Amino acid sequence: MAVTIAVTRERRDGETRTALTPDMVRKLTGMGVTVVVETGTGLGSSIPDTAYAEAGATVARDLKTALTGADILMKVRGPTASEISALRPGTVVVALLDAWRDKDTVQALSGAGVTSFAMEFVPRISRAQVMDALSSQANLAGYRAVIEAAAAYGRGFPMMMTAAGTVAAAKVFIMGAGVAGLQAIATARRLGAVVTATDVRPAAKEQVESLGAKFVAVEDEEFKAAETAGGYAKAMSDEYQAKQAALTASHIVKQDVVITTALIPGRPAPRLVTAAHVSSMKPGSVIVDLAVDNGGNVEGIKAGELATTANGVTLVGWTNMPGRIASDASSLYARNLVAFVALMLKDGILAVDLDDEILKAAAVTHGGAIVHEGVKG
Template sequence: MAATIAVTRERREGETRCAVTPETVKKLTALGATVRVEAGTGVGSSIPDDDYAAAGASVLADTKAVLSGADVLLKVRGPTAQETSALKTSAVVVALLDAWRDKETVKALAGAGVTAFAMEFVPRITRAQVMDVLSSQANLAGYRAVIEAAAAYSKGFPMMMTAAGTVAAAKVFVMGAGVAGLQAIATARRLGAVVTATDVRPASKEQVESLGAKFIAVEDEEFRAAETAGGYAKAMSAEYQAKQAELTAAHIVKQDVVITTALIPGRPAPRLVTAAHVASMKPGSVLVDLAIENGGNVEGAKLNEVVTTTNGVTIVGHGNLPGRIAADASALYARNLFAFLGLILKEGAVTLDLEDEILKAAVVTHGGEIVHEGVRG
């Protein structure tokens, strides 16, 4: 029996993205699935309801009608309690659940008996690259961080030779050279800034330099072993952090813009920029904290606020930076979800193989229980 796939409006504050686009609706219906979309789902991503209907979706104004009997619910953020309660027990939920922090949503999903997959847990393996939501969204976040920095900075980024004199290029320091950081480096370079970057993973040095930026780090033995098998940064020792902090402090004072991107899965974001660092920066300097939703890398940063310090430094703490480029973010996210659904939909019907290495890594609730070891505790 063909699956019914439901997509509802995002109800979490500030979320402008959506889980399907007309492109992926067409692909899903081509597989034989029935797609129901709640009216207004694509508003934040500039997708009218008529475009969904033209692609083959049923567009319904009533949320319960969208969810009634649905086999799969696709979301960007986790469903609300009301949405979860409207699902049948055999339903499958696929979303960015923020499962390590949003315990209430996870408990509600388990209590409803549904099988829920957290897209943030999709493993970083070759097979799953096309499903890697964290990378697709971080890429856009890194780009947007530079745009936000340029908007907040009272000078230009490139060096400009004019009849009235020369305008110096901005100095941009990117802290964390993962997907978001590398895109930030590339974007800042395109805008003409002089870019430096740092990261605790040794593999990042070559990547940073390939983009034309200078790499800044304490390159000792701990640094050379500071990457997990999954490609994430390890937490560093207090001794290394002290040495890196000394180097960072001397570097930050010379910078016009600092962009921080450091995240450690399942843990609060590490503090990279202290109040003392901020106090050492020139008036007019800008910091953009991409990790603000996980506690922030910058002391003094506030979620969803732009703060100006007493010494004239601007700290940008916008949450959900991909949502500030929502049309592209939704397009990439929807393609990630479509690829993931390829593991769940067989001949248009839902077929779960929880021994599949990708599904096994991403499943959070099943059979009325929280089954993900990292979330259960």
């Protein structure tokens, strides 16, 4: 009997992306999979129901119908209580679960006997590159952050020489040179800005400079060892943070735009920009915080809001930045998701092998228990 994959509307506030696009429906049906899509699933990404139907999916009239008989539920963000209650024990759920923070959803999935996988836990190994949803979404977030900054900034980004005079190039400072930060650097450079960037990982220096930006950091012995085996930034000592803060303070006062992107897996976002930093910046300056969903890198910024401080600095706290470019974000995420789900499809049969290193790393719940060591407790 064919495996049935269901995709339902995203029910979390502000989520415009979808977990499956018509081209990926065609890929799944070509693998012998039955695809059921709840009506309205793709509207936030400008995908009508007819596009899914033409690609070979069945369009279900409501949630209950979509989930009846589903073997796998594919989502962007974690399912809601109404979705979990409609799942049979043993159903597989694959999504960006935000498992470190959303303990209630994890507990509900475990209690329902659902096998769940968090796309944010896909390991950074060569075999899993095509499944790396964090990177695909961060790329778009970095790009969109610069576009949002340019929209909020009351001046041009490139230097422009005219008969009436010269417009100076914007000075843009990117804090955090991971996937999002590097894309922000590249985008700001393409728009003609003078770009500087900082990161606590020594490998980032060469990457930043290869994109034409200047690297700014305290490069001491701690800095040289500030990277995990998985390529993530380590938490730094108070002494290092104080030195870096002093350097940041002297640099940020000269900037027109600051974009922060720093995240540490499993922990709140580190505070990089203080209220004092913000108050030192020129009127008309802009700060965009890509870590606002996880507590924020910028003191005083509020999730989901755009505000102007007393000294005229615009704080951009938009959440879900990839969702502001939903069509492309959905396309990339769907490819990540289908590549991941394909690991569980063997000759048209659902076969979840938790000894597979990718599935094992991403598994959160299975058999009525929480199985991910980093999420337990």
